[in-house]
Amino acid sequence: MPQPPDPDARPAHLHLSFAASPVAVRDNLVRMLAVPPLSGLSAEARGDAELVLAEVLNNVAEHAYPDRVGPVSVMLCRVKDGVVCRVVDQGAAMPGHRLPEGELTAGPSLALDDLPEGGFGWHLIRSLTRDLVYVRDVGENRLSFRLPDAEHCLDL
Numbered sequence: 001m002p003q004p005p006d007p008d009a010r011p012a013h014l015h016l017s018f019a020a021s022p023v024a025v026r027d028n029l030v031r032m033l034a035v036p037p038l039s040g041l042s043a044e045a046r047g048d049a050e051l052v053l054a055e056v057l058n059n060v061a062e063h064a065y066p067d068r069v070g071p072v073s074v075m076l077c078r079v080k081d082g083v084v085c086r087v088v089d090q091g092a093a094m095p096g097h098r099l100p101e102g103e104l105t106a107g108p109s110l111a112l113d114d115l116p117e118g119g120f121g122w123h124l125i126r127s128l129t130r131d132l133v134y135v136r137d138v139g140e141n142r143l144s145f146r147l148p149d150a151e152h153c154l155d156l
Contacts, residue, residue, distance in 0.1 A: 012037055012078035020061040020072040020089060028074070029054055037078035045149045048128045049083065052147060055121045056087055064091025064141060082130075082148040093136045102126045 014037060018024045029050065032038050038049050053074070060072050075086040094100070102122025126132060129145035136142075 014038075014076045015073065017071060017073045019069045020057065020065050020091070021069045022058065022061055024069075025054070025057040025061055029057065032074065032076065037076050037083045040078065041083065041147070041149050045082065045147065049147045052125055052128050052145075053085070055125055056143060059121065060087065060089045060091060060141075064089045066092065079146070082146050084131075084144065084146050086142065086144045088143075089141050090139055091141060093141060094134060097136045099132070099134045 014032065014035060016028055016032065018028050032053065033046060033050055038046055041049060057072065057074070061069075064070065064072075070089060070091050072087065072089045075088075077084045100122040102120075102125065125145075128147070130148055132143075132145040134141070134143050
């Protein structure tokens with residue numbers, strides 16, 4: 001009688017390349033969440049991963065390629081305490097070749113349309129990730145971070 005597949009034998013990594021358009025971002029995000037390594041995270045960590053990756057990839061589509069659609073690669077690798085992510089594109093560099101601070105300086109009376117660019121999204125990314133690093137190298141933007149699994153978040 002054949003043995004059932006070992007759930008730990010599933011791939012611990014995923015590499016996708018696609019055009020950074022809003023539709024492709026949405027479709028590939030659904031795909032990423034449905035398979036390992038993201039599908040192996042706790043429900044809470046999967047929700048955080050969805051928020052972070054949606055924000056990062058939509059930023060690439062909107063800001064790295066403001067006048068055209070260009071390539072983006074996403075590499076995900078399961079590690080003991082979460083998933084390490086690397087997003088690479090060939091679009092425009094981050095202003096000043098560094099990540100926005102993402103500090104929430106808006107008061108409760110500020111309208112959503114008046115929120116500063118790079119405010120809430122980067123605050124969210126910084127809050128939900130660990131080991132966040134941005135490098136501009138040889139015409140590429142390289143963003144890497146770790147999405148912690150919820151069961152490993154107690155020490156964060």
